[in-house]
Amino acid sequence: MRVPLDAFAYHEPWCVGDGIGNGWGGTETTVVVDERVQQFTGARDIHEYWQRRRALLAGSAGLWRGPTFDRAKLGPVHPAIESAAGQLFADGHYSDAVLRAFKAVEHRVQQITGSSEIGQRLMNSAFGGASPQLDVARATGPATAGERDGFKMLYIGAMVGIRNVRAHGDHPLDDANEARDAIAFASLLMRRIDWAVDRPSDETALISADPSG
Template sequence: MIVRTIAPEGMPRPTGEEGHILLAAIWAYFSERHRWPTFDDIDRKLFAQGLDFEEVVQQLCPALLLGLSPDISQLPQGMHDLSLSVAGAANCTGTGPALAVFLNMVRTAAGMEPAWLPADRGDSPWMQPGDLAPIPGIDPALLSEEVTFAAAALGQRETCFGGGSINREGLDWSLSFDRTIRPFADVHRVDDYWRIREQVQGPQRAEADRRPFAKRPTLHTVAMLVAPPPAPAVPAGDSPEPMSVTCNLHPLIAEVAAERYVRGAYNDAVRSAFQAVEHRVHTMVPPTTLVGHGLMGYALNANSGEPLITVTRSTGNSLDSERRGMQDLFKGSMQALRNPRSHGPDERDDRDEAEEMLVIASFLMRRLDIEDDKRKAAAAAPASQP
């Protein structure tokens, strides 16, 4: 007999045994590799057990599984991440310590928020591993870096936090938040957290998230069944079709923004993307209290020689121009794109603009890869010497 962990009463649960298997596969993958699996990873895992993803996932709902559209008529791309909500984790065996740490993070953030004094005006509060206090009643031996990292990975995609960044290589993380964390100040049980979460979301959103994944006809599908009207004549010199560009977002941007984008939280997706850029820059420079555009100026300032972070490709006479331009681009993204979505009044982004801003964040993140590759090459150089 197989004994399954189920979430407390009042929280969403899988409607069948195979749904539990899918959730457990995602958690097991994360626990082993410290990153969420892709759709391909889980699809292959289920197939090896004689299960079909499209059938199994219909025993789940968006309140349990993140990274998937409620309409599964079109499945995600193979490299698209799948992750668990707190409710999804609560239906998995062995997640108790991570959930306890997550609740501690929520309480800690709610305590920090009212007293937050930003170093840079307008920057949102954020927390990191050193901010957490011991949890009464929990064996400290259970609270390893791996457990805390798993809790942060859950928190990064929960609506009580405003996103954040996780670094699987060093098990480092940060979570940002704002005034929306306040209702969770006294939560000590996961079912209480979920109840408040659904109250904050509102009944319409909560009900939608509890509807099982299903194949649903869309407006696009219906429209394809109707013969389109004749296309109007295109005057000479005019473009008959708008140009469409498709690109793969940087994995670190997709990791924090994909699930939010899929469920229509475009503002949250953009904010999380630029917070991820900010966090990565923070991990690349010597310890500093600077954040936002001040941090970008510090990291990319070339006035006194080489900047702390290299994000340029030019050489010769063009190098100085590109350095200054990239510094302005990083600083401007914090002021113009991140800050308004972190501090209100609430920006309501439409899908097209959100996509364009996510591409900007992806570009900045790829430029940070230049510094990362440079450091890896430098670290490997001594070992390659005879």
């Protein structure tokens, strides 16, 4: 049975994660490694590689460094973000966990709006304008427009400054703290989408505010 190289590599102790190679088309996969791969340098064949691998996984000679954070320490994030990134974070694949979290945000926006756009263009069309497709603002009165515009920029910034650079594979590897903070941000963005989808209508809000109702 043949196994795709990326599927094999993903389970190796030196693999940090995988991602979309070109960041846009989804036609290529990039396997991201860290310095632990150097411990296989000079292996003459698959048998020697496997011996070293067993030593790594067994923790002999201090070679294997397993993840030091478990999934529970990711925090109470949005269920969709937990589903996308929780296990990757627990396994120590921090950069890939961040990427998957923001791809989950992007995918949900696509689903709700029915758009095939991605990244910055998607977020600008979904959250921009005076009457956005997804209205994530909770403020009322003069502050509403500012909150809408501010969150639009947050969604755009999340795609350009967090998702895309990891999808391209050009970003330094994240540590657990950086990844946890980024994933918490993705969770906030996902919860605001919940608010936009489930927000009460003006009529419902007036009824609930009326003490006689």
